[in-house]
Amino acid sequence: MSIERRPDFSSLPLPHIRFGAGRISHLSSMASAYGTKMLLVTGRNTLSRSDFLSGLIAGLQEEGMHCTCLEVDREPSPEMIDGVISSSRKQLFDVVVAIGGGSVMDAGKALSAMLLQQHSVERFIEGQPGLLLHDGRKVPFIAVPTTSGTGSEVTSNAVISRVGHGGYKRSLRHPAFVPDVAIIDPELMVTLPPEMTASTGMDALTQLLEAYLSPFSSPYTDAVCLIGLEQFSTSFEKACGAGAGDVSVRAGMAYAALMSGIALASAGLGIVHGFASSVGGLVDIPHGTLCATLLAESTRENICQLRARGDASSALHKFANAARILDAHAGADDAEACDRLTGLLETWQERFGFPRLGTFGVRESDFDTIIATTRSKSNAIALNEKSMRSILESRV
Ligand SMILES: [Fe+2]
Numbered sequence: 293m294s295i296e297r298r299p300d301f302s303s304l305p306l307p308h309i310r311f312g313a314g315r316i317s318h319l320s321s322m323a324s325a326y327g328t329k330m331l332l333v334t335g336r337n338t339l340s341r342s343d344f345l346s347g348l349i350a351g352l353q354e355e356g357m358h359c360t361c362l363e364v365d366r367e368p369s370p371e372m373i374d375g376v377i378s379s380s381r382k383q384l385f386d387v388v389v390a391i392g393g394g395s396v397m398d399a400g401k402a403l404s405a406m407l408l409q410q411h412s413v414e415r416f417i418e419g420q421p422g423l424l425l426h427d428g429r430k431v432p433f434i435a436v437p438t439t440s441g442t443g444s445e446v447t448s449n450a451v452i453s454r455v456g457h458g459g460y461k462r463s464l465r466h467p468a469f470v471p472d473v474a475i476i477d478p479e480l481m482v483t484l485p486p487e488m489t490a491s492t493g494m495d496a497l498t499q500l501l502e503a504y505l506s507p508f509s510s511p512y513t514d515a516v517c518l519i520g521l522e523q524f525s526t527s528f529e530k531a532c533g534a535g536a537g538d539v540s541v542r543a544g545m546a547y548a549a550l551m552s553g554i555a556l557a558s559a560g561l562g563i564v565h566g567f568a569s570s571v572g573g574l575v576d577i578p579h580g581t582l583c584a585t586l587l588a589e590s591t592r593e594n595i596c597q598l599r600a601r602g603d604a605s606s607a608l609h610k611f612a613n614a615a616r617i618l619d620a621h622a623g624a625d626d627a628e629a630c631d632r633l634t635g636l637l638e639t640w641q642e643r644f645g646f647p648r649l650g651t652f653g654v655r656e657s658d659f660d661t662i663i664a665t666t667r668s669k670s671n672a673i674a675l676n677e678k679s680m681r682s683i684l685e686s687r688v
Contacts, residue, residue: 301510307470307473309473322473329383331362331380331403333389333403335363336363336364349361364396367395369454373413374412377403380407385407388433389434393437397445404431404432420460430468434471436476436480438480439489440493440548441549442492443550444553445474446474447553448465448467450464455574486532490532490584491578495583497552498561502670504518506671507672510559514610520549527543527544564582564586570661584646587641588637593675593683613629
């Protein structure tokens with residue numbers, strides 16, 4: 293079954309993308325096009341502790357770049373961004389480069405967005421009282437992902453979070469914040485540990501599924517999602533196991549994450565990312581882990597509600613299509629394929645031991661607050677409070 297749709301869609305500009313093994317060697321020439329003063333943002337992960345980073349910085353300096361280094365160890369908070377901006381006021385950076393996972397890229401993106409502004413970053417964060425419209429002026433930004441997850445290398449938003457009572461996890465967003473350059477080099481990903489590969493990979497898969505099922509999807513985003521799902525399908529289990537050191541496997545995962553970022557920017561995301569915002573503002577939980585722990589149950593609930601309401605759209609057919617890409621044994625029957633999809637997601641959940649929400653301090657007494665602040669207008673189907681509670685209860 294297929295539903296005739298007009299191919300209407302909107303898209304953001306894409307960065308200048310350099311994708312492939314060894315492309316990190318292009319960083320110096322790409323950055324120097326903007327000038328010589330670089331703010332280099334990195335994470336405290338395996339890559340930054342290795343000789344790679346010191347070698348990279350030495351190479352940049354040899355070629356005339358002046359690098360100011362900043363290490364970040366968590367998702368950026370308003371205080372972190374404001375603190376770096378105030379201490380950098382007198383330095384006129386020509387370019388910001390972020391090399392790391394989603395949090396590092398978001399920190400770099402937010403810093404590039406705020407270096408030319410006078411107000412606190414909080415004035416520009418979506419949903420905050422007294423929101424100011426950002427004028428789009430920023431310092432040029434180069435994103436270099438070392439994980440395959442968020443797709444932040446091609447999106448226009450940086451996620452900023454303040455965790456705790458009254459906390460939030462929201463976006464600083466403007467079309468101008470799309471990175472100017474994205475250097476996606478799978479060789480930078482071969483040392484990512486299996487646990488991180490699995491959880492960040494599940495973020496990419498969640499984004500592909502949620503964008504594919506979004507009511508705002510289009511033939512354009514569908515095509516992007518389907519090729520992303522194919523790459524994910526052939527790479528994910530290998531990347532988490534014996535193929536971790538295989539650059540072609542890592543390239544498949546990087547491509548899947550890239551496609552997920554392109555698709556979500558146009559189609560939006562669903563209930564798992566709705567929870568990522570509400571739960572992520574309440575407790576300190578890595579974004580990929582949150583996606584990984586909620587994806588199976590959220591998919592089951594979406595399919596259950598679509599069936600209960602006599603799905604008149606093509607949503608169940610799309611879930612079945614995704615199942616047939618991810619599971620070679622999913623057959624032509626849509627209902628059976630949907631069941632296989634939830635089964636596969638549960639198998640991964642068990643195999644990789646994705647921790648439950650309670651591990652991070654979420655309690656049943658938090659559910660009312662979480663549900664009240666969860667938004668998911670791009671979910672496959674509108675979910676009521678009972679459905680959201682059911683998902684949370686199954687994973688607390
Ligand atoms: Fe995500």
